[in-house]
Amino acid sequence: MRFLRRLPALAAAALLALAGLSASPAQAGESAVTAAPAFKAPYPCGQRWTYSHHSAEVRRALDFVRADGGATAGTPVLASAAGTATRHSQPSGAGNYVVVDHGGGWKTYYFHLAAYSVANGAWVGQGQQIGTTGSTGNSSGAHIHYEQLYNGVGQNIVINGAGLSYPGGYHQAYLTSDNGCGGSGVAFTTWGSGVNVRADARLSAAVVTTLAGPTAVRVLCQKQGDTVNAEGYSNNWWSKLRDQNGFISNIYIDHPSAQLPGVPLC
Secondary structure, three states, X not given: OHHHHHHHHHHHHHHHHHOOOOOOHHHHOOOOOOOOOOOOOOOOOOOEEEEEOOOOOOOOOEEEEEOOOOOOOOOEEEOOOOEEEEEEEEOOOOEEEEEXXXXXXXXXXXXXXXXXXXXXXXXXXXXXXXXXXXXXXXOOOOEEEEEEEEOOEEOOOEEOOEEOOOOOOOOOOEEEOOOOOOOOOEEEEEOOOOEEEEOOOOOOOXXXXXXXXXXXXXXXXXXXXXXXXXXXXXXEEEEEEOOOOEEEEHHHEOOOOOOOOOOOEO
């Protein structure tokens, strides 16, 4: 009798097999989560920011402030992935903010903007400026309140494929952006020997590598940092090198200008 009771189930399985279908649980209406975009940091290439999470923050948000000596207020806010941008305002809460819809259920939110840099409903590419960092709405100081949502639910934030931590205060965790760095950079040649490439534009920053002699390099962006003196010259501009993934003082770039032409700011 046990065999007879199994006959209807066996017949149904046979019919599914003939139809090229599966009787697995996936056929019961379960759908896979749409893969997230390759999100990048919401601020410019080469900049180092610290971030924190507060219990009152909604939807697994992180707040970012600059930690590389630059001013947080007025810094460009960049789309961390491509999508359609919409502008919003909530004076008693999020202030001026932008939502970027990346498709497939994924959205990112950028709160407390000082100003918008994109038209409502415009398509934006990854790394495109969508606003400037500010402190509008319910905010005690300039910062980027940043969220990643899937189908309206806040997700743990992932940048460049790696999940970020959720520290309870600033200066416990840091993130250097590679958003908007560009694919190739501008070609230059260095001079001198034993030139240190550092993790940031500071003489105290960790040494990433050392250039033994004159080297062909690709410069992604440049920013001001510690002043370096060499051969009777002084320069406080530094270049972000694509292939070495670090900074060198522009004083070691074989070019007469302190600030390199044709190279964007970090």
